[in-house]
Amino acid sequence: MRKKLSITATLVCSALAVATTSVPVAAQAQPHHKEYVCRDVSSRGARNTGTAVGAVTGGLLGNALSHGGGKTGGTLLGAGVGAVAGHQIAKHNSTHRECHYEYR
Template identity: 65%
Template sequence: MRHKFIATTILAGSTLIAAAAPAIAAAQPHRHRVEVCETSRGARNTGTAVGAVTGGLLGNALSHGGGKTGGTILGAGAGAVAGHEIAKHNAKRHCHWEWRRD
């Protein structure tokens, strides 16, 4: 008689836990792993400055006559964009994984 009571109690308890499990799981927010990568801004700023100076010098050297100022300005602008993109591409990325919730 005693074993039958214990068996019935365990069966009833496990049934209640099994019935409550989906409700408990639904109450928990979904978590997922996300890779977060960062690059340093200093490298991009340096690349932009070096590109602007180099482009300005090259634009000045290639232009002639009264268009030296315009060549310098255009060369500096193009060099700044190119230097920034090159530095951004070559910058070291620091990546790590984070857990996030929906």
């Protein structure tokens, strides 16, 4: 019985010692401060849409400007150039800057 009481007392004292040593550490923690953080965000969907619209527009324009039997080649060339141009334009226009406060 004495041994059981001794073990219980030791465990309680150990738990109290651990609990009291962790309280000052938490109280000494540095306070959070706000920082203004900005990042560039781009929309992938806008770039895909720009590519598709550019390809269709370029294909139509290439078909309209080509003559005779070269209509297929003009259409494909126009679609390729239009797709690249549409992608680059959409990539440039779809990037915007987002800023917010963060606690650190």
